[in-house]
Amino acid sequence: MARWRWLLLLIGLLVSLGAVLLLADALLRLYTILALLSPLLARVVLGVILAAGVGLAGFSLYRLWPFLRPRRQRQIPQPPRHPEEAAAVNLRLVQNQVDQIQDRVARQALQEKTQNLRSSTTDRALTIAVFGVGSAGKTALINELLGRPVGQVGAALGTTQIQQTYPWQLPNGSKALQLIDTPGIAETGIAGTEREQAARATAAEADLILFVIDDDLRQAEYTVLQALISMGKRVLLVLNKADRYPEADLEALLERLRSRVSPPLSHDDIVAVAALPQPLPQVGGGWLQMQPNLMPLRARLVDLLRQEGESLIADNLLLQTQQIGETARQIIDSQRQAQADATIERYQWLSAGAIAVTPLPGLDFLATAAINAQMVVELSQIYDCEVSLEEGKALALSIAKTLTGLGLVKGSVDLLALGLQTNLATVLAGRALKGTSGAYLTRIAGKSFIEYFRQNQNWGDGGIGAVVERQFRLNKRDAVMKAFIKEAVTRVVPIIQEQP
Ligand SMILES: Nc1nc2c(ncn2[C@@H]2O[C@H](COP(=O)(O)OP(=O)(O)OP(=O)(O)O)[C@@H](O)[C@H]2O)c(=O)[nH]1
Ligand SMILES: [Mg+2]
Numbered sequence: 429m430a431r432w433r434w435l436l437l438l439i440g441l442l443v444s445l446g447a448v449l450l451l452a453d454a455l456l457r458l459y460t461i462l463a464l465l466s467p468l469l470a471r472v473v474l475g476v477i478l479a480a481g482v483g484l485a486g487f488s489l490y491r492l493w494p495f496l497r498p499r500r501q502r503q504i505p506q507p508p509r510h511p512e513e514a515a516a517v518n519l520r521l522v523q524n525q526v527d528q529i530q531d532r533v534a535r536q537a538l539q540e541k542t543q544n545l546r547s548s549t550t551d552r553a554l555t556i557a558v559f560g561v562g563s564a565g566k567t568a569l570i571n572e573l574l575g576r577p578v579g580q581v582g583a584a585l586g587t588t589q590i591q592q593t594y595p596w597q598l599p600n601g602s603k604a605l606q607l608i609d610t611p612g613i614a615e616t617g618i619a620g621t622e623r624e625q626a627a628r629a630t631a632a633e634a635d636l637i638l639f640v641i642d643d644d645l646r647q648a649e650y651t652v653l654q655a656l657i658s659m660g661k662r663v664l665l666v667l668n669k670a671d672r673y674p675e676a677d678l679e680a681l682l683e684r685l686r687s688r689v690s691p692p693l694s695h696d697d698i699v700a701v702a703a704l705p706q707p708l709p710q711v712g713g714g715w716l717q718m719q720p721n722l723m724p725l726r727a728r729l730v731d732l733l734r735q736e737g738e739s740l741i742a743d744n745l746l747l748q749t750q751q752i753g754e755t756a757r758q759i760i761d762s763q764r765q766a767q768a769d770a771t772i773e774r775y776q777w778l779s780a781g782a783i784a785v786t787p788l789p790g791l792d793f794l795a796t797a798a799i800n801a802q803m804v805v806e807l808s809q810i811y812d813c814e815v816s817l818e819e820g821k822a823l824a825l826s827i828a829k830t831l832t833g834l835g836l837v838k839g840s841v842d843l844l845a846l847g848l849q850t851n852l853a854t855v856l857a858g859r860a861l862k863g864t865s866g867a868y869l870t871r872i873a874g875k876s877f878i879e880y881f882r883q884n885q886n887w888g889d890g891g892i893g894a895v896v897e898r899q900f901r902l903n904k905r906d907a908v909m910k911a912f913i914k915e916a917v918t919r920v921v922p923i924i925q926e927q928p
Contacts, residue, residue: 451481491818512742518749519545525756534759541752545745553595553604554733554741557634559627561649562586562612564640565668568704570594570609572720579609581704586615589623591630598730603737608634614648628652632751635744636662636732638725642669644684657692660747662740664732665689665698666725671705671718696731699724765878767810772874775803777919779870784863784923796866800824803870804877811881823880827873830892836872836900841865843904847913856921863920868903868912875899 455477462470523542529535558566562585571577578594580587588611596605610630611623631637639653656663665685670678678700685698705718733740779796801820808815815823831837844864848857876895880887887895902908 510742512745515545515742515746515749518746518753522749522753522756525753525760529756529759530763531759538752538756538759541748545748545752548745552741553606554636554737555593555606555608555634556596556636556638557608557610557627557631558638558640559610559631560612560640560666561614561646564612564642565703566612566640567609569638569640569666569668569701569722570607572703572722573607573726585612586620586623588612591626598726598733603733613652614646631656631661632659633744633748634661635740636664638666639663640666640668642667642672644681645688650688653689657689659751660743662736662743663693663697664725664728665693667698667700668703669705670700670721671702671708696728699728701725761882764810768807768874768878771803771806771810772871772878775799775806775874776867776870780863780867780916780920781923783866784860784920786862796870797821797824797828800828800870800873803874807874807877807881811878813881813885815885823877824873826892827876827896828869830896831869831872834893834897834900836896837865837869839900840868840872840904843909844868844913844916847909848917851913851917852921856924859924860916860920863923864913864916867916867920871912872896872899872903875903 455474459470459474462473519542526535526538526542529538558570560566563583565581567579567588568581570579571581574594574596579592588609591611592609594607594609596607597603598605608630610627613624613627615621615624637656639649639656641649645653653663653665667682667685673681682698682700686695690698701724702718702721705720707715707717710716779799782796782799798821801817801824804820804823805815805817808820831840841861845857845861848860848864851857852860873896876892876899879895879899880892903912
């Protein structure tokens with residue numbers, strides 16, 4: 429129980445104790461006076477007063493109980509201490525989330541991913557995805573790093589069609605590494621798009637990405653690079669084909685790249701290499717063949733693995749766990765939204781029925797308060813919150829008051845009257861208006877409660893009024909209104925036609 433509740437309870441108890449003492453004193457005096465007249469009368473009066481007191485105390489406790497009873501605490505994730513530990517804690521929480529997913533296919537896909545993450549440990553080989561547009565020289569770079577031609581190199585885009593993984597180790601490096609050659613991104617055609625998706629998925633799972641380019645960053649490259657960085661991926665930007673640039677131009681290009689991407693990348697994370705230099709024609713005739721040069725990349729990798737080698741895998745495990753958690757959260761959210769919409773749909777027509785047959789003149793929105801209270805309870809269960817029927821009643825009442833206070837009841841009735849008149853004969857439209865309005869207001873209330881429960885039982889900065897007004901605005905949009913009135917005609921008209 430929250431501290432303020434204990435304090436409130438204590439003050440309440442002290443005040444009640446004082447009141448009970450005063451009352452007992454007064455009763456004793458009354459009893460003494462009455463006993464002088466008739467002892468029997470004194471006993472009867474005392475008995476009645478005591479019975480009324482006990483009844484009153486019991487009733488007060490019953491009304492106050494919903495506000496005093498202890499509530500189920502939501503689990504607050506522990507702040508991560510070490511990425512590896514945080515990943516394990518997160519993985520357990522994520523597993524719970526994934527289990528709540530009702531869609532079997534989505535659930536199984538995420539369960540498989542969490543299973544893979546669970547069996548993945550930090551002493552496994554560190555994965556390095558070599559990634560970038562077609563023909564940037566990714567395969568040539570891998571061949572040169574490995575010191576043997578493992579993949580086909582070609583001037584045409586799409587030379588590498590299927591990703592390949594090669595075990596690797598830096599000289600003197602103790603860490604086992606895996607180089608993954610991926611197909612190029614930003615290629616045209618359906619096959620190209622599919623290959624890009626596969627390459628992106630590989631990059632998203634890798635511990636480190638070598639993002640290979642062969643010129644200034646094109647817009648397509650820049651967008652993908654930013655997306656990977658903002659996902660939290662560790663990236664080195666590798667400018668290949670350095671042999672094509674005179675030294676001054678290469679420096680200028682590197683500077684431009686650094687000014688574009690650092691931060692978030694550090695100055696050292698952008699390196700220039702020549703994986704497979706092409707022969708250059710000489711002024712006096714003949715050709716100059718330069719040697720491959722991967723020194724800047726090798727040196728940076730050695731440094732990076734020394735400084736971050738331990739945490740790269742753990743960070744990546746944490747990142748991937750968070751991503752699965754985020755995906756699961758989104759799926760659960762839309763699953764809940766669908767359930768909540770179906771619930772609102774059911775209750776709005778129940779309200780319509782209740783209001784349509786009430787003999788009271790005008791629209792008594794409060795007539796549906798009991799129905800709406802039950803709706804609030806059901807919605808709270810969908811969002812894993814705990815709301816009793818009493819609290820549901822209070823919430824339904826406060827939203828009814830807000831709707832009336834903001835003039836939205838009248839606004840809705842006017843809008844619906846207009847809509848019904850275009851669909852029904854005037855007399856019938858008039859008779860259907862009450863039930864339709866009841867349904868519509870229940871709908872606005874329900875949609876507002878979805879916001880309230882999604883925000884963890886909070887109306888947000890603008891309070892209940894802002895939420896209700898927003899929902900009113902969203903639901904009065906032409907298409908929504910037309911669909912609602914169409915449905916209302918088929919639901920409400922039969923009810924009023926059954927009435928005498
Ligand atoms: N001048 C120069 N050309 C290079 C260099 N590295 C690769 N190339 C050329 O760039 C072209 C593409 O090389 P690949 O290694 O096949 O490129 P890729 O990025 O793997 O291409 P995809 O597999 O199609 O995505 C080939 O013609 C290579 O000869 C380099 O350092 N300098
Ligand atoms: Mg290739």
